[in-house]
Amino acid sequence: MKKSVKKQLLMNKTGDEIQVALVEDGRLAELIIERPESRRSIGDIYLGRVHKVIEGLKAAFVDIGQKSDGFLHFSDVGTTTEDYRALIEDDDDDDETAADETGTAEDGADEEEAPVAAGAPQEQQGSRQSSRSGGRKPQPQQRKEDGAEKRQSYTQLIAGKLKANDSILVQVIKEPISTKGSRLTSDITIAGRFMVLLPFGGGQVAVSRRVVSRKERARLKKLVRSMLPEGFGAIIRTVAEMQEETLLKQDLEKLLAKWTQIEEKLKDAAPPQLIFKEDTIISSVLRDSLTSDVTEIVANSPSIHKETLNYIEWAAPEMVKNVSLYQGKLPLFEGYGIAKDVESIFSRKVWLKSGGYIIIEHTEAMVVVDVNSGRYAAKREQEENSLRTNMEAAREVVRQLRLRDIGGIIVVDFIDMMDARNSKKVYDSMKGELRNDRAKSNILPMSDFGIMQITRERIRPSLMQRMGDQCPACGGSGVVQARFTTINQIERWLRKYALQHAMKFQQLDLYVSPTVAEPLKNSDMNTELKWFLQHMLFVRVKQDESLRSDDFRFYTRKDSRDITAEYGDL
Known part of the structure; x- marks a missing residue:
């Protein structure tokens, strides 16, 4: 139990x-x-303007008023685009293909929960699927070929319809991360307590797969269908299980009122403009x-x-x-x-109760976690020690992923184990822990090298990225250039300047960080005198605390002009 x-x-x-x-x-x-300055934007709805369409990427970049254009992949362009355009364009613009030529993402969703574009809880988000036809299921190869053909024709259809300067209603499904803009969709959803409203769901009603009772699933679907206005769809959330009709009806009325406000605001909107803001945190x-x-x-x-x-x-x-x-x-x-748990979010090292620890490193492409046994070395055999540490680390890794809101690719380097059965125990433990995580994830079994690969849904920057600032000294790398390397760069700059500048006895001011200035001031031979004898230049060393240890600046003393880039390789 x-x-x-x-x-x-x-x-x-x-x-x-x-x-x-x-x-x-x-x-x-x-x-x-x-x-x-960093309010959540997941679920926000914008009237955007298509900036450009790039068929090679199968995507469009949409201006929604943020610093960077949003990214709208063709797979996220809903089949209801024409219905939204009818709200924001002239009524006589009817030369487009009807929206029902391709199936909606929610069509046919019954026993499985239909995927949701945005605004819905993470338990209800997933990749889109084509609408399912009734009757006998096609064979896998047939489905694969039919799906590829449909995707190709659908992509061509979207590419032909989306044009630069078009107005389009979109919703944020991923917040901006680093230099990337928001990920957008035009499949609009509005999340409530007990259900998610699909304004153009075509009457489709789906139930969360976590509601396992067939009787309860049937009750909920029948009840919600009877309340939905024509053309709307809904996804019934897990918390709706065993709830009274009155509460479900109140929730639906709130969602419909929000959609009415969106329709009203669209009438006078001009892109780019925020149309709907998600609920408060x-x-x-x-x-x-x-x-x-x-x-x-x-x-x-x-x-x-x-x-x-x-x-x-x-x-x-x-x-x-x-x-x-x-x-x-x-x-x-x-x-x-x-x-202390909040403070630990910024720590690279996380200790385990057994005395082992994990190291969490963020790179540009992925997050790497290293598991170490530390001082844990009980009187058991090495294999048993490794298994116990790895099992404890598996639980802690998942906890840290949730706590730090880490997404993308995660690679975990466990302690090597000889017995394949022990590797499977660690894998099963990791899978079990991930089931409690609301973010969607995929996990591969441990490799022969003790490596386990995980992908976790990322819809916003990690907590460390949101709570922390990049280190001004190391630029986020965790390592600063050795000060003697900087001194070597300065001397190369002086040699180049002396060779290219005909006039001797020039007067220059050199600005460096205090950490670099210290060995220049305390060298065996006066550095300024040494440079004069070598290059016939009067150089005066000054400290500038705003400079990093790998940076320096040369100025002419006569007119205080920065000449660093003119004669050096920065």
């Missing part, structure tokens, strides 16, 4: 920053942070994380406490007794003993 986990939601407001922590059995499991977290096993909800802010109560009184009135306003003397996170 699976052990029940005690969960708490802690909502901490400090200044303009809001932190929401999900605590499981006393340990921090997830942390969501929102600041005024508090409402979003409560919508997606509030389950029956949450035993306590604590807020340290009266305004957040009030917002939480208002939401729970409607969504889960039986849980109102679990909501409280924090009155402790210590800060909220310290009072609940998770302050």
Whole structure:
């Protein structure tokens, strides 16, 4: 029998920053942070303008008013594009192909949960699929060929329709990461507490696969179908299981009211323009994380406490007794003993209870995790020691992925084991832990080299990227150039300058960081005198704390002109 986990939601407001922590059995499991300058944009709906269409990439770049254009892949251009265009273009523009020539992403979804474009909880997000035809299922090879043919014709159809300067209604499904703009879709969805509304779902209703009872699935589908207006679709969420008709109807009415507001705003909108903003961080977290096993909800802010109560009184009135306003003397996170867990997010090294540890390294392409046994060396054989450390590390790795919100490709280097059965135990343990993660992931078995590969859904920058700034000294690499390497570069610059500059006895000022200036000032021979004898140049060394240890700047003393780039290789 699976052990029940005690969960708490802690909502901490400090200044303009809001932190929401999900605590499981006393340990921090997830942390969501929102600041005024970096508000979450997942689920936001924009009226965008197509900047350019690149058929080679099978994508379009769309201006939605952000720093970088959003990326709209053809596979994310919904088959309902014409319906949206009807809202934002003239009524007489009817020369386009009808939208029902290709199936919607949600068509035919029954026993499986239909994929959702954005705004929905992570449990309901997935890759799109073609609509399924009724009757007997085609053979795998036939499906593969039919699918390839449909995708090709669909791509050509989209490429022919999307043109530069077109207006298009899009929704954010991935936030900007590094230099990449937002990932967009035109399959609009609006997430609620018990269901996700598909404004152009064509009457399709799907139920979360986590609702296992056939009787309950049938009840929910029949109930929601009877309430949906014509042309709308819906995905029924797991938390709707065993809920009364009144609550489901209230949730649907709220979602329909939001869609009506979107329609009204579109009438006078000009791209690029934000049309719909997702719920506040508090409402979003409560919508997606509030389950029956949450035993306590604590807020340290009266305004957040009030917002939480208002939401729970409607969504889960039986849980109102679990909501409280924090009155402790210590800060909220310290009072609940998770302050150290929050601080550990920035640490490369994470210790295991056994004495082993893991090292987490972020690279441009992936995240690499190294498992080490450390001082753990009990009186057991090496194989058993390695297995115990690897099993503990597997649990901690998944916890850190959730806690730091790490996505993309993750490679874990476990301690080598000789027995293939032990490798499978670690793999099975990792798979089991990932089932508790709301983000979608894929995992491969451990290789002969002890390497395990994981991909985890990434819809926003990791928590470290959002909470931290790049180190000005190392540029984010974790390593700074040796100061003597910089001194060698300076001397090469001086030789080049002396060769290319005919006039002798020029007066120059050299600016370097204090770490580089220190060996120049304390060398056996006066550096300034040495350079004069070598190059017939008067060079004066000055310190500049704003410079990195791998940087330097030469200025002419006469007119203070920066000549570094003119005579050197920077």
